[in-house]
Amino acid sequence: MIDAISFGNNKLRYLDQRFLPLQENYVETADYLQAIEAIKTLAVRGAPLIGVAAGYTVVLAVQCFDGEKDSFKAYFDKIIAEVEASRPTAVNLFFATAKMNEVVAKRFAESSMAELKEHILNEAICIHNEEIANCENMARHGVALIQKDLGHILEKRKLNVLTHCNTGTLATGGLGTALGVIKQAYKDGLIEKVYTSESRPLLQGLRLTAWELEKEGIPFFSHADSSSGILMQRGMVDFGIVGADRIAANGDTANKIGTFNHAVLCHEHGLPFYIAAPISTVDITIPDGTYIPIEERNADELRAIHGTKVATDTTPVVNFAFDMTPAKYINGIITDKAALTGDYVKALKEVVPAAAASDKGLSSVC
Numbered sequence: 123m124i125d126a127i128s129f130g131n132n133k134l135r136y137l138d139q140r141f142l143p144l145q146e147n148y149v150e151t152a153d154y155l156q157a158i159e160a161i162k163t164l165a166v167r168g169a170p171l172i173g174v175a176a177g178y179t180v181v182l183a184v185q186c187f188d189g190e191k192d193s194f195k196a197y198f199d200k201i202i203a204e205v206e207a208s209r210p211t212a213v214n215l216f217f218a219t220a221k222m223n224e225v226v227a228k229r230f231a232e233s234s235m236a237e238l239k240e241h242i243l244n245e246a247i248c249i250h251n252e253e254i255a256n257c258e259n260m261a262r263h264g265v266a267l268i269q270k271d272l273g274h275i276l277e278k279r280k281l282n283v284l285t286h287c288n289t290g291t292l293a294t295g296g297l298g299t300a301l302g303v304i305k306q307a308y309k310d311g312l313i314e315k316v317y318t319s320e321s322r323p324l325l326q327g328l329r330l331t332a333w334e335l336e337k338e339g340i341p342f343f344s345h346a347d348s349s350s351g352i353l354m355q356r357g358m359v360d361f362g363i364v365g366a367d368r369i370a371a372n373g374d375t376a377n378k379i380g381t382f383n384h385a386v387l388c389h390e391h392g393l394p395f396y397i398a399a400p401i402s403t404v405d406i407t408i409p410d411g412t413y414i415p416i417e418e419r420n421a422d423e424l425r426a427i428h429g430t431k432v433a434t435d436t437t438p439v440v441n442f443a444f445d446m447t448p449a450k451y452i453n454g455i456i457t458d459k460a461a462l463t464g465d466y467v468k469a470l471k472e473v474v475p476a477a478a479a480s481d482k483g484l485s486s487v488c
């Protein structure tokens with residue numbers, strides 16, 4: 123089993139995903155700044171795993187606090203702000219920091235510093251365990267939805283699925299979101315093979331999803347992002363399924379750059395396109411996808427591949443890390459609570475706890 127992230131002996135341990143699959147480097151750290159750097163550089167990545175890492179990062183920072191209790195809150199607010207500045211799009215990160223804030227608000231008055239540290243650690247462990255459990259539930263709901271929507275094909279043969287980026291154990295710590303559904307569907311005899319798009323520029327599909335599929339013994343092909351059109355045109359794909367970094371209240375979804383293209387192509391070819399994501403990825407406070415902050419990353423990520431330059435330093439580059447797929451291209455949102463179809467505004471309101479709707483201001487970024 124891949125150990126994407128764990129916490130023990132007051133240290134965070136993570137698999138550095140930047141060098142996979144060629145190098146399997148595990149890193150141990152007690153330094154919260156190193157943990158923040160791991161999130162920023164995508165050594166640790168994938169929306170749910172970013173949330174888990176954010177929780178443990180706060181734990182590391184709190185562990186090294188040795189001041190008076192009076193000064194703790196100012197220190198804590200500074201740490202939360204630092205963690206929240208690491209990556210903007212995956213709302214799981216803000217879900218985790220909100221949970222940490224909640225623990226401190228609830229427990230501060232009654233607890234000694236040692237007890238407060240213990241409560242914060244327990245909350246981080248709880249976020250981690252919940253994301254693992256969420257994956258199992260998404261896999262169950264996802265398989266049921268696939269059986270329902272694609273039963274007419276399954277009567278004759280197994281299915282071929284297209285996925286994008288990495289949404290497996292490396293992105294969640296559990297079975298995965300979209301890749302978790304695929305793994306379960308394969309186990310249940312529904313899947314023939316997987317097409318995993320490379321996911322330029324950082325190649326999460328080619329490097330990470332391929333690595334996970336190989337380990338699972340699931341037949342797959344990697345393909346260039348630009349190939350999904352011809353794969354669909356030739357009938358080689360039956361449906362698409364991807365993860366999410368943030369889902370707005372109307373179902374509009376931000377995910378790895380290129381997702382929108384696959385979704386439109388599925389629509390053009392009459393193929394179902396699904397999102398699989400836990401409730402921690404839903405931002406019910408924003409009405410639609412235009413409010414989702416889309417991360418823009420360093421131009422050098424595009425100008426070089428694994429450190430090898432493929433363009434001049436002066437080549438102007440646009441490097442959005444995510445794009446936004448409008449809900450009209452999405453045939454189902456598979457969450458840990460249920461697989462949602464139809465009216466996403468109504469369906470999401472029913473499954474997202476009311477507390478999630480509080481205290482996040484609305485600020486349009488478009």
Ligand SMILES: CSC[C@@H](O)[C@@H](O)C(=O)COP(=O)(O)O
Nearest residue numbers: 167168169287289293365366378
């Ligand atoms: C279960 S992970 C869902 C998403 O986080 C995933 O599809 C994705 O876009 C990851 O982007 P990354 O930039 O690698 O963190």
